[in-house]
Each structure stands twice: as structure tokens, then as C-alpha cells.
Amino acid sequence: MKTLFVITGSMFACATAFAQMSPVGLWRNIDDKTGEAKAEIRIIETTGVISGKIEKRIGKGAKPGEVCEECRDERKGKPVDGLEIIRGAKKAEGKDVWEDGKILDPENGREYTLRLTPVDGGKKLEVRGSFGPFGRTQTWVRVN
Template sequence: MIQKLALGIAVIFGSLSTLAMAQDLAGTWQQIDDKTGSPKAVIEIRKEANQTYTGKIVKVTPRPGYTPRELCNKCPAPYTDQPILGMDILKGLQQVKNSNNYEKGRVIDPLAGRIYDAKIRLNSTGKRLTLRAYMGVSTLGRSQTWIRIQ
């Protein structure tokens, strides 16, 4: 009897951990500046028909002493002189099978005009993600935390 109960509990916890790992990246996220810790923008991430994820700036968060830039600064085509609000800044992310990891994406920094490789790790609750932007080698990049907006 005790063995059946233990097996049942193990199955339930196994199912719960699978559900936690099945969290979807799609949703609305508050981008947090990795240097200042203050909110920067609101990003809406959507799942595309080809099963990749794309993130668009839907709101630029006002910060004291900072006038938000309206156009993509020194950005390569097709971003050149495009409005930052409404811009797809995150593209091509693919979920790593059976995990909360997403990789093979690209992210543009519209303030610096640079495009970086990107990967994301979604935490187990699905309420925070860590975006890692880098050029070539992940260890030489920077990370940002984004918080899911309900």
C-alpha cells in the first residue's frame, strides 16, 4: 500500500514538473535595464506559425531624466530610422525541446543600433525570464531580467 502511495505521489510530482517546464514564452513582459535596474520597455512576445518567437516593443517606459528616443539609432536595414515603438526587436527564438530554454534568436538594441545573438531562460514559475544577448560567445554577453505582466 505504501509503495503504491509513493508511486502515485512520484507520478503527480513528475507531472507537475513537466507542466512547469512547459511554460510558454508568449505574453507581455516588462524589460528591466541590467545597468540601472529600472524598467525600460514593455515587450509583447508572440509565437509565430513557424514555431519561433518574436518580441515587439508595445510601450516605452518613461524614466526620470531620460528622454526616450523615437527612432532606431544607427540601426542596420531593415531597422534604419524605424520607430522604436512597435518594432520587432526579438526574432527567431526556438524552444529547446522539453525545457524552459529558448535559443537561436536575434535581438536588436535600438539605442546602440546593434544586433546580437539571443537566448532566453524562463524560470520555473513562468513569471521571469533571463535574456542573454551576445556576439559569438555567450559568456561575453550581457543578461537582462524581464518580468511577466499579467
């Protein structure tokens, strides 16, 4: 019986560690320019594909009921709270990196090529948005 508990505990610890090295979960995005927390984003995985929505905005300038005026697709005019901003990322083979997706900046309506990399044991997530050779990286913090 004691062995069963040890094995079960070890399996749970491994599963928890594996889950933490994934972008799936709730994240607080931190603006790379101001250092301000702006929103909480919920990232999910469905059939191997990552997507993410703004769960709630927490930045100083967040206005209730604000819509994405700058969006250029079906998200135009949709509420920013609940807006899907991450689409289509997939895990790179043999790496703890998710790429080939897109991330939307609802402030300017632009979509960028996306790369997600869990770091610091999965406590942080490097979110890289790029357009051609240009890009920037934000570090998001996992919300427990």
C-alpha cells in the first residue's frame, strides 16, 4: 500500500511539473514597456492547438465595455474582455516551445506571429510577437 502511495505521488508530481511547462493556464501579462500588469489571459489547448482569451483587464486604463475598434477581422467591435487574442499555436517537436500561431494586439488591431516559451519552471511565459524581422517579447506571470 505504501508503494502505491509513493508511485501515485510521483506520478502526480510529474504530471504537475509537465503541466507547468505548458502555456495552458491563467496568465497576467506585463507590458514590456511600462512594467504594468494589463490583463489576465486564459490559455487553453484543444486537440494540440493553443488559443487564449482575455479573461479580464486589470490595467489602469481599462474601461468597462470597451470594444476592439482597431481589429480588422470578425473581432472588430467585439468586447475586449473575452476577446480571443491567441490562435493556432502548436508545440514544436522536441521543445517546450509553442509556435506558428498568431497573437492580436487589441490596442492597434495588428496580428503578429507568435512564439510561447515557458520559463522559470513554468512560472513565467515568454510571449514573442513578431512581424518579419521585427518583434518584441513580453514576460507573463502565471496566476495561481
